Amino acid sequence: MKRLINLRPSRSTGILLGLLPFVVLLVVYLAGSQARLADNPNDKLLPAFSSLGDAVERMALEPSKRSGDILLWTDTAASLQRLGLGVGISALIGLVFGVALGTVPYLRAGLSPLVSSLSLIPPLALLPILFIVFGLGELSKVVLIVFGVAPFIIRDLQQRAQELPAELLVKAQTLGASTWQIILRVVVPQLLPRLLDAVRLSLGAAWLFLIAAEAIAATDGLGYRIFLVRRYLAMDVVLPYVVWITLLAYLTDLLLRIASRRAFRWYHQLNGEGN
Amino acid sequence: MKRLINLRPSRSTGILLGLLPFVVLLVVYLAGSQARLADNPNDKLLPAFSSLGDAVERMALEPSKRSGDILLWTDTAASLQRLGLGVGISALIGLVFGVALGTVPYLRAGLSPLVSSLSLIPPLALLPILFIVFGLGELSKVVLIVFGVAPFIIRDLQQRAQELPAELLVKAQTLGASTWQIILRVVVPQLLPRLLDAVRLSLGAAWLFLIAAEAIAATDGLGYRIFLVRRYLAMDVVLPYVVWITLLAYLTDLLLRIASRRAFRWYHQLNGEGN
Amino acid sequence: AKDKFRVAWSIYVGWMPWGYGEQAGIVKKWGDKYGIDIEVVQINDYIESINQYTAGAFDACVMTNMDALTIPAAGGVDSTALIVGDFSNGNDGIVLKDKSTLADIKGQSVNLVELSVSHYLLARALDSIGASEQDLTVVNTSDADMVAAYASPDVTAVVTWNPLLSEILAMPNANKVFDSSRIPGEIIDMLVVNSDTLKANPKLGKALTGAWFEIMATMSKDDAAGIAARTEMAKASGTDMAGYDAQLATTKMFYNAADAVAFTQSADLVQTMAHVAKFSFDHGLLGEGAADAGFIGMAFPGGKTLGDGANTKLRFDATYMQLAADGKL
């Protein structure tokens, strides 16, 4: 008998094993749902699969009676737009400041303590100020995401920029590069794939802030819908929405991963991920 | 004139530069506050420093008329306890599962997809469900933190365990180690400092979930207080609380960093951080 | 029958007595009297407390008449309004920035907690000027952030309740253009108990009702004890005595059990609940199974009913309050 550490499941066994916990979860849900529904047929907490199906159909296929929109899509579009803007702006800020702070010692001395402090403030506690300064519209939602995500990206990129082998910067100087040229041709191109990594890492937080912002003031969006229908405990809507958000989170991550692989072949070769 | 990239501020210049943005922020705040107060002496958004001082004195020094407790301290104690429990449990779960999944291929095949999926779910979207399943007591707050933080730690440690040089595991086997012995003497000791790193990285998220949970169901805690007085726009309390939370976040991070340095000298030597 | 019960409450002017009752030991005293143990739990988030009640974590919970219909009753949890504590008499209001008549609200974005009594108030206000929700945009806004929201420049209209309302009205250029005193008796704050639990444990009803009206008696007086009680409640809700009294002034508290009984038995209540049911149905709050506003049956004192009798899930019951009025507890 080999050691446990040396036993590797075959490909198909592995897939089956991976599916197992999901099946178990489903069965547990079904059992719980049936038990509660047997008690109270109107129970909303753990709806039967048929109710979930109805809700999905209603939200994803039929136009809403009130607005005529198909809610799932308008919500998704609204949320993704906010997320994209928030994360995009954070990435831009992160790149500019991360590169600047990581490359220019004077800037680092001046701004690094500020950025570190900012990254420690829990953005949710600052909501009232954000509202008053940025209003309640789309802007404040995007700002909340930026506020929650940008300091992290700045610090990560600053760190990465400082980790670039000093040899490379010296080498560039021996090729006659000015500070600007070093940033343009050496630092930024090497940090772009790491920016994508940082963005991927911060997507979870971005979703969180998005949902928090939409829960507080909005007229559409995935977070808005979840917190609105929570008012009447419509778990038949909440659960599919949560699954949908999870799926979207997975897809955005996948997309970024593929994009990175396409755009930065050298980076992934370097890290031994094949091509 | 040297290139910008080669200019380094002296130690004292560096410190002064670092303080500058904070001074600027203070001045901006003061100006804003005065302008608003000149407009409307009852304005609550940007209270004068004297009001902030009063509020701090009231919250941090005088026993509350209602309960006789000093609110800032009871709030801090309650929040830190929840945070400690939540993060502690997450760390434990993270270590056990991270090591198990990272070391035993069969477990990895079975549980890794589940953990990945869980880590993608935005916990705030699950908040309504969590409260109903785990009730409104201390448990649900701790669970929210665990739910938000543990999957991240598991995945990080799993990754780190898989990144351990295969040579080390083979070497241990040539010394006759069983799977259990390898985990006990090779994998866990090498992952402990990385566990501390992972905990430090996830503290920000933990604070976030703590504040979100306390806003919904609690009778004390820093997040509760902010939420309570937010209704009245009592920024004279909110702002000191935010600063205090930021300070606490900084201190916990510092503490963990020092602890890691003390306990895992080999790790920091290895990473060239001196002793 | 069990002997341990859990009651959930959240911070609101008309519900503060529960916190005081717990703290001052009045609830415990009445529990002891009937040999039961009542745990009173404060929950910050009002909706969360109702959800918890609906999911079965609590035996009783404070809520408004509308939420009682749309959450527990629509969720199939047969619920009884055990105590009718007060109705809002100016405690909920519509505020416009820089504008002074209700008609000016047309075309604006209105910030309110969607699907709450604020939303209902807005609907009733619009009815009164022959307008409808199509004429404006509703922006769902969390109650905790309402004051901050109003302070931001792009928010020009809000519908909210006290103490947020008075905070907002204290700001410059804020004009109250409509409030709940124009629809008296329609926004009702109640203690709702699970009907099955109540049926199996009449002691619970008696203990809660007894405790409530003892607190009412204490706080309604202007003697030292009354002032002390109100001061406690003021502190617990984050304001001071003056602020709390101001909120009480716009709340029609039923300090007297007989008043509460009379209100519950009046025909107006049926009329109100018909309004509420229609509003709820129009906004999809009765669930997808609902064919019309009468989908959920309601029972009132004296055998009056509303809606589908076969699906009666919300009951207004004056018997325990009557016992209190009669001094039989």
Add this chain to the structure above:
Amino acid sequence: MARIAFNNVWKEYGDQVVLERLNLTVGDGEFCTVVGASGCGKTTFLRMLLGQESPTRGRILLDGEPLPAEPGRDRGIVFQRYSVFPHLTVLNNVLLGLELKDAPLTARLFGRARRQARDKAIQMLDAVGLGQALDKYPSALSGGMQQRLALAQSLVMEPRILLLDEPFGALDPGIRSDMHRLVLDLWRKLGLTVFMITHDLEEGFYLGTRLLVFDKLRVDPQAPGAYGASITYDLPVGATERRLYEDIRDDVRATPRALAAAVDAAG
């Protein structure tokens, strides 16, 4: 009796044949050095000996029995890098194996058992010249010292076979020759069977009693993976050649100061 025998062993990864038709018998106490082009399968050969990989075809016998399919205490290994545990001090690195053996559950020894193991470990460390660095962490050791430690760690378990995969490839030339002396010393003293891969033919010649050359005999340009490498030369290496090489080497190598002094004196 032959310690190790390869009987017509093949190793394939999918379509790619890495090693083919390996036939080899190695007796007790031999010192086999293995050379060959990069990627020709030397490490794969060692991994089969280690039990980390099993042959696709053919059999490997150890004392006539099939070789265990897992690494074990009887076959020690030293890699080019990552052979020591960074979280353990020098002493604990060597102690580890002894603790693993005698305490299956806790993997830690206490009291007298620990003292005995400790003595044994220190003796071993003295033998490789690390007696003065017991409480240092590997990160504080030079590359050469780390490889000495890895050797000590393996040898304290008294393996019958010692496998070395380019153990000195990352070391500076000066340090490398010290290590050669050490390995030869230990090999003679402990009577081990040694397999050592090297990129450096000089090293291969200098150290071994037997030199194995791996190479592809057949190459199909259309399908580079169709044929594997096998042992193309299997040479006994006599003591004379070794002497000769040492002589030459000593001529070239000297410390800067001494050398400079010599030039100085001459000039």
Add this chain to the structure above:
Amino acid sequence: MARIAFNNVWKEYGDQVVLERLNLTVGDGEFCTVVGASGCGKTTFLRMLLGQESPTRGRILLDGEPLPAEPGRDRGIVFQRYSVFPHLTVLNNVLLGLELKDAPLTARLFGRARRQARDKAIQMLDAVGLGQALDKYPSALSGGMQQRLALAQSLVMEPRILLLDEPFGALDPGIRSDMHRLVLDLWRKLGLTVFMITHDLEEGFYLGTRLLVFDKLRVDPQAPGAYGASITYDLPVGATERRLYEDIRDDVRATPRALAAAVDAAG
């Protein structure tokens, strides 16, 4: 006229004296190899030449002028590792310097200017034997090829001084000797002044026209940092020694197959 002159140069870090009393004059086209114990200050010496560090005392003159306090286009460098840009292809690595020179703002060339630069870069790459790998990323190159690329990258800028800090320390012996040939070739062709640090005395002897030995002459056991190293020997290396070394070397080195064949034929 002397290209480089060190006039009584000292380098201290805080209390620690690293180098002291350096006096040195190096003329055009010399090939100085630098040897010395680890940590004795060889890299510090190079960094001062590069302009990355300035002397604590004394002056370094380049053609009689004080040396610029920053790295610049006139002094090329190749480190042991990390000398090429991982995000650029082989061609772009060499093109980069030319683009930096001619396009201060965008650091990119287009059209005819780019084609000319490209031709120049390819010519340089051909010279170091990388003409076939133009579109590969450095990670796809072997260590030796990466160092060739680093050389090409520096040399295309036509520096007057080439600094090499253990450029071949991480390479296998076989590849190393190829690189020696290449460096000697380029040095002769381009008429550079070269400073090359090495750990390998043989290499130092073989390659240089001049061998600089760094060592501490004075040591205070109470205060190890009190005295620094200086140049203890400064030897001209004649062509004869080099020949001799080459002869010896060729004897020992041969490809496995050829060698085995020889043995075969003999046995």
